[in-house]
Amino acid sequence: MKRPHFLLWFSIAAMLFLTSCMDKEEKVYDNPADIPVFREMNAELTSPPFVPRPAGKRKAKKLIVKMEILEKEGELTDGVRYMYWTFGGTVPGSFIRTREGDEVEFHLQNHPNNKLPHNIDLHAVTGPGGGAESSFVAPGHEKVFSFKTINPGLYVYHCATAPVGMHIANGMYGLILVEPEGGLPEVDREYYIMQGDFYTKGANGERGLQPFDMQKAVDEKADYVVFNGKVGALTGDNAITAKVGETIRLFVGNGGPGLVSSFHVIGEIFDRVHVEGGNLINENVQTTLIPAGGAAMIEFRVDVPGTFILVDHSIFRAFNKGALGMLKVEGEKDKKIYSGEIRDDIYLPEGPGIQSMPTTDEIVASEVPAKSFEEQMEFGKQAYMQTCFACHQAEGQGVPNAFPPLAKSDYLNADVDRAIGIVLHGKTGEITVNGNKYNSVMTRQMLSSDEIANVLTYVYNSWENSKKVVTKAMVEKVKNSK
């Protein structure tokens, strides 16, 4: 019975021959335009902060992208509404993930309920207008064009319909990734973040539906600078997450329209940055510059637990205009890398000899107590402007998602002893002030009982608060009750 054996060996040989031929198809092409495509597939599109599965080692394909333009109202920050124009219903628009050599068949669909024509300029496209010329589409229509991805990298796409700046300012931007042959190195987690600047008729925080302000945009005077389309898109429950020991890749873009981003993560160093989204890799980077209409791929391993704050390090944008996000890392502490607070020693510039903490009595003895309500208000205001102001702001308005308001604060007005306790001992943990949740840290304020009485009297008698008068005795009572 030799024949079956022969057949078996013959078919194994034939299979080996065929697979070696298929392997040859994987060869690297000098000209990526020559990479052949195998079959077609529908692109997976995702909303921020998520990205589609990697292309990795898959073959180049005819990739069908169906992108729907939606003009829809959303919230820029608490109580502030904005009419966003979007690619796929989100700002930034849906993430598109391709590989080098893909032939992308792009369907741009303008929803019939929209008011305006739009188009798309993808920086990954080699061709007039990056596709804008072929994709100009009226409401209720779909335009189709196709392009070959011949340069790997991370690219911005945006609307390029006149007035271009206005279409971008209203949220019409997103990212398209072209993976190199063989894919990007594997990481544990990937996220999609895009900065943008917003210009509203009203000032920052002014409530209601805010129209776009052309003049402010021309002057580049942004009222809001945000990640992922709104203040707080990446804070609190919306924070991105990871576990100690994991590797992370952030696909970070900047839609502008006006401002560049000094992208930084407080407490983390970027192990590798694909500078400007291209092939150049920089290592051990603190802050990477992301131009308007540009992007970067940022990779790092998280080694210690904690909340890491993502900011535009043009820092007023972070703390006053919204460019602040959070990466929450869970896991075991590593004291070798970060000790945490070890001690809180007394520092006296006069040198050794007077090494004891001044007692409250000593502090009190060194200052003149207020003799009237007016003096309490005056001293209180001074103390406020020296200590509380940095966080709670000049008019007690606070900073959305970071520092609660003291102006018209229901939380403050509900309980004087609790407010005294907060200034005495500091405060952490979730609280709700005027319907908004805060979960942050207020450090203990080093003030004497007199000063606390004054500053709280000032706060209670300002900004439509309940006009309580706080006395030194009241402060002492709370102090001794603990």
Ligand code: HEC
């Ligand atoms: C370093 C920033 C910072 C400073 C300085 C600061 N606070 Fe706060 N404060 C906070 C934060 C953050 C919270 C919320 C804490 C939480 O989430 O648990 C808070 C909460 C409060 C609250 C309760 C919530 C509310 O809005 O009614 C009061 C009252 C308060 N602070 C008063 C003061 C006063 C008075 C001073 C100055 C003597 C002061 N704070 C200084 C950050 C600060």
Ligand SMILES: [Cu+2]
């Ligand atoms: Cu548009």
